[in-house]
Every structure is written in C-alpha cells, then in structure tokens.
Amino acid sequence: MDIEVIKALTKTGGKVGSACVILYFIVDKLFQEPVYNFLGNDKVFILLLSIIGVVLTAIIVTQRTKPSEISIEQPKSGPTVNYRESSTHNGDNRF
Numbered sequence: 215m216d217i218e219v220i221k222a223l224t225k226t227g228g229k230v231g232s233a234c235v236i237l238y239f240i241v242d243k244l245f246q247e248p249v250y251n252f253l254g255n256d257k258v259f260i261l262l263l264s265i266i267g268v269v270l271t272a273i274i275v276t277q278r279t280k281p282s283e284i285s286i287e288q289p290k291s292g293p294t295v296n297y298r299e300s301s302t303h304n305g306d307n308r309f
Contacts, residue, residue: 240265
C-alpha cells in the first residue's frame with residue numbers, strides 16, 4: 215500500500231481505520247507462503263483465532279466501559295403552534 219493511501223484511511227477512519235490498516239498488514243504478512251510453510255497450517259489457524267479473539271475482546275471491553283453520553287431530557291412543555299387567518303386545529307398538538 216502507498217503511504218498516501220494509509221494517511222487517507224487513518225484520516226477518515228480515525229482509530230478504527232488505523233487499527234484496520236495494522237490488522238491488514240498483520241494478516242497480509244501472516245498468509246505469505248514462506249510464513250505459512252514455516253509455521254504450518256495448525257499454528258497459523260491458532261494464530262488467526264488468537265488475533266480474532268483479541269480484536270473481539272477489545273471491542274467488547276470498549277463497549278462495556280464506555281460511559282453513557284446520551285441523556286435525553288424530555289421537554290416540560292410541548293411545541294406551540296400559532297394559527298393565523300381564522301385557521302383552526304382539532305388535535306392535541308403533540309408531534
């Protein structure tokens with residue numbers, strides 16, 4: 215990959231884009247023929263499962279430890295509607 219492509223991915227993707235680029239390079243190097251022949255298919259499979267497990271564990275931990283930033287407060291009174299030119303409305307004005 216070109217350096218400019220990596221910069222663009224990390225700029226638009228932020229931390230997630232950077233993590234995906236790093237994971238791409240790890241998997242790309244892991245499945246090259248010399249590494250695959252050196253480690254064997256069992257060890258490569260275990261290593262791949264370990265990488266997936268670490269990524270999933272990191273995602274679960276970040277989702278559980280994230281504080282609730284969204285606190286929606288219901289307004290005390292609803293919206294007001296001003297009618298002009300003899301207009302009428304036969305509803306409850308709840309939107």
